[in-house]
Amino acid sequence: MATPVKKAENMKKHMTIAEREKREQAEQELERRFVRLIAPKRVKEDPAANAYWKSTIARMKGLTLLDNVDTDLLASYCLARAREDALRDDYEQLREKTEKTIDRTLKRVLEGYYEDNEYPAKVIRALVTDEMTLLKTLQAQERLVIAYQKELGLTPNGRQRLAKQRATERPVTEEDELYG
DSSP: OOOOOOOGGGOOSOOOHHHHHHHHHHHHHTSOSSOOOOOOHHHHTSHHHHHHHHHHHHHTTTOOOOOGGGHHHHHHHHHHHHHHHHHHHHHHHHHHHHHHHHHHHHHHHHHTOSSSSHHHHHHHHHHHHHHHHHHHHHHHHHHHHHHHHHHHTOSHHHHHHHHHHHHHOOOOOHHHHHHO
16 A cells, blocks of 8 residues: 655644744645646657556646646656557567467477477577566566656655655755855
8 A cells, every 4th residue: 555645734743833834835835836738749649658648647637746847757757658558568469479389389399290309499498588588678667667657756655755855955055056
């Protein structure tokens, strides 16, 4: 179960009045005033990415996390989700093909179709290697999607992190500018 987002009004932690005010101010700053997110051309051209764009915008309607400057990040997220779906479909097809080929090859080996078992072993090894390579690519894509979700605040922890980060930000001083 996901960790619930902690709003200042629900927090039981003992905070000073200044800390509580900063937290509440940070939460208010995350609220949308008027934001209209328009999908970039590259998202509109990909039907799957466009569908993810629309569903993500609809799911985030009540949340006040995104701003107009977030369109590129959201577009990258939607394209990554679309690519993840395509990779998953490719993986499922390859897995089915691998299973059928292995079954057919093993059946022929048992029937004595091959004089030696070296060729069937090479075929099976090649198919399994292809399947594992695609699986690794799919897993990497899943990790990328999760990273985008965290950055966009699409996870409870991501939303909490964004609110907390805004509350603890201190003004930039002249020393910070000079010395980093």
